[in-house]
Structures are given as C-alpha cells and as structure tokens.
Amino acid sequence: MGNYRLEIENMSKSFPGVKALDKVSLFVRPGTVHALIGENGAGKSTLMKCLFGLYQPDEGSIKINGRDVTIPDTNTALHQGISMIHQELNPIPYRNVVDNIWAGRFETNGIVVDEKAMREKTRKLLSGLDFQVDPLTLAKDLSVSQLQAVEIAKAISYDAGIIIMDEPTSSLTIAETEHLFKLIGNLKNEGRSIIYISHKLEEIFEIADAVTVMRDGKTVGSWDIQDISIDGLIHQMVGRDMKERFPPNENLAKDTVILKAENFTSADPHSFQSISFELFKGEILGIGGLVGAKRTELIEALFGLRKIASGRLEMNGVEIKNRTPCEAIGNGFALLTEERRATGIIPMLSVKDNMLVNAYKKYVKNFVGVIQPKKLTRPVEDMCRSLNVRMAGPEMLIRNLSGGNQQKVLVGRWLLADSNILILDEPTRGVDVGAKYEIYKIMRELVSQGNAIIMISSEMPELLGMSDRIMVMCEGRLTGILDGKTATQVDVMRLATKFSSKKEDSLEKDK
Ligand SMILES: Nc1ncnc2c1ncn2[C@@H]1O[C@H](COP(=O)(O)OP(=O)(O)OP(=O)(O)O)[C@@H](O)[C@H]1O
C-alpha cells in the first residue's frame, strides 16, 4: 500500500551477546501518532537509532513515502526529514541553550553569526512550546526537565516529517506534558508522523492513533488504538496478565516517628522554606508537586547535598545534622537521584560494580578488610534477577544497558545498601510496567522491615498507588499532607498549584 509515510521491514541488529532487533517491522501513516512500546531492553531505542542513522542495521529495509532509502548517518536522516528526541539527554554542558539547539546551523548576516537573531528565534521556539527556559543559560545549569525541553525544541526546529520521541515526558510534569501533547496534536494536523515511545501507558491512550508492541527484539503486533485496551497492551508487552499494578499495602501500624524535620529552610532564598514534617517507621511518604516546587532541592538538603539556612532534623528523637552526604549515609540515609546519567551511573564500570558501590563495606570480611569476590556476585545476581535486569552478564559495562535497565541497577544499588531512610527521586523513571511492580514490591518489603521511604514522583498513578501519605509542595512551600488511601489526583493538583496565580504573573514578565 502506498499510504505509509514510513515502512521499516525485517530489520535486524546484533550487539556482542545480544540480538537487539530480530526482523522487526514498523509501518507509520502520515498525520498520526504511532506509539512504540515494550519492556526495558525490548529494542525500541535500537530500532529508532537505526532509523536515525546512529546505528547501521545488519539487515532490513526502510522506505519513506514509498521510496527505498539508506540512512548511513544522522545528517542523511535529517535530510530525509527525520528528527529525534533522544531518551538519554546529551547536552554540550558549557554552551548555552541557543548553541545547544542550533549547533552547526547558525544564521549569518553575511559573514558573522547573527547572535541576536538566533537568540530571538530560540526564545520564540521555546515560548511557542510554553517552556520557561532562558536561551542564554549554560546547559550545565539547567534542570533535567529544562534539558528535556531543550531537546524537544531542538527536534521540532528541524521541521521534520517524521519525529521520533523516545520517552520525551520522562522528566516533564503534568502541565508540561499537556503542552507537549497539544504541540503533538498540531504537528499531527500538519500531516507529520510522530513515533512515540513511552512507559506511561495512560499517555499512549491519550495521544496515539496506533501502537506497535515489541518484545525481546521482535514485533509482537500493531493495533489501531481503539482496538486494544490497557490490560491488553500490558499482556502483549510482558507476555502474561498482570492483575495489579501495585502490590497490596498491608497498612501496618505507623506510630513511631523515625525522622522529624522542623522549619527546614534552604540557604537559597528562592528555594524551599519552612518545611516541617514527620516520617514514620514503616511508611512510604510521597512528595507531589510540579516542576519548580523544589522537591528535589528539599531531599538533597535532607541528604546533605545542599546548605540550609535554618531548621532542625531529628532521627529517632535525637538531633542530627546531615551536613554532608557522608554524614547522611552514616546516619542511615540513602538517596537515589533523578538524573541517572549525571549523578547516577558510573559508565565505565560494570553492572556489578555500579550496584555495589554503596554496599562494599557490608561484604568486606571483618577485621582483615578482604573483599570476597564470590560473596559479591551472589547478591548482585539475585537483585538483577528479581528486578529482571536484561544484560549479557553482571560484568557488562552499564552504559551498554538500555535506559530502563540502567535505572533498575541504580535502584538495586540502594536496595542493597542497608539504609533505614531511603529517599527516592523518581525511582521508576523509564522502567517498564513489569519491573515497576518488582521495584514496588521491594519498597513495600523494606518498609515492612521497619525502614521508611521518601519518594518524589511525578507519575500520578504511582504517587497515589504507593504512598501512605502524600506531602504536596508548591513553589518551595508545603501546601498540605494527604492520606494516601483517600487522596485523588484532583486533591494533589489543587495543592500543587496553590500559588499558581503568582506563576502566571512571572510568565507574563518573561514575555
Ligand atoms: N551499544 C550497545 N552495546 C551493547 N548492547 C547494546 C547497545 N545498545 C543496546 N544494547 C542492547 O540491546 C538491547 C535493546 O536495547 P534498547 O536500548 O533498544 O532497549 P529499549 O527497548 O529502548 O529499552 P528501555 O525501555 O529500557 O529504553 C538491550 O539488551 C541492550 O542491552
């Protein structure tokens, strides 16, 4: 049939030890959003990298508008009208937003680059997308969600007919996601094709017209979105039925305060202020809020990564300071950061070493200080099995794992670290539904042993499904604490936007 914008047929690609793609086919119509889903390591990003000219497939054909093409490099891809929002952000840290978006294709006014015009163009592009990012900020000073915004703006700026979005909303919050969806609707109406990869299945039903499921490097099938349900999709992805998306909460008595924060106030006057809360033994305390709510800053301060101006911390009734991460770890704290590439994985080390960096002490033989390699391998293997980490083996370099599998290793690291207060910032970002459930199960297990968890989550189902209580923040202030059993999305959103009139003012000023 001649009515496809893109036809990929029988595409295969192997890496040492893995067949990442095994005769995959994908057909995308013009003017549609085509979702591509599958478990971590299923081959989604690899397929898209082959289409975008980053990898060379071992076999297979690509047709665009009915014509055979070969795509040896990304320039050819762009030339063919394909652009890509990458799953792993890769900004040039010491360049500003303008440079990061337009690198290599600057407008000149005769001989020199017309910086003012470029700046104006960038500002227009970003504000058209409703992203609040200053074009002159260096990439290294941007937050993860701002970096994602820049990446989206860049992909849009190519004016491509096929736009690949590999987990574009992983760091965006609800409002930003809504903006992006509006934009996707416009792109679609202009006749463009969007290939949309996401682990947030609710999103797929909101915006996709068709969906293709991959499993173990193969295509399982393609459907028009109205012909399949969310449970049907999960079944196709994981190859079995999943009755529940969250493990049961046994609701054990939670009456012992393990951590108490009083008037916690950042040294940065634009950050969080006067935050007071209690964390109970056996509890999962969720923190909800929009970007800019300063949730990450708050937990980083709890962990000794940021200075506070005032406030007091008590653990089991005794004052503690947590002036440095080292001190915090000594007090039994652990922190899983939200940006796995910048502050999480150690790319040149193996999966095993990445998982054990915080737990080596536990496995050192007493008195002599000798590490016993055998004892190290077992816990890593067990953890990888229970989290279903897809890899050739624990000695594999972590940077060669798929994005979601890297995240699982990081979660495993903290689960092995033996801490009492586990702080998780977006723990299941980019993790597939099956593995999410495994992570949730381990979280429940840890709190039932008398530990406590503080979890930042921007995924509403996760926040509502996992938290015993939900603490909501807006613009650096605590706006309310909800009971997880009864709270609804509307309750959380109301508290998360409590001061939003002020936000609109500042939006006006930016224009
Ligand atoms: N450069 C590489 N070297 C070795 N193996 C690789 C490389 N890139 C990908 N792989 C392997 O190919 C397989 C598919 O990975 P891919 O990144 O395509 O998965 P994915 O479906 O995008 O998963 P996720 O949802 O976690 O992003 C994985 O087993 C991965 O470890």
Ligand SMILES: [Mg+2]
């Ligand atoms: Mg991927």
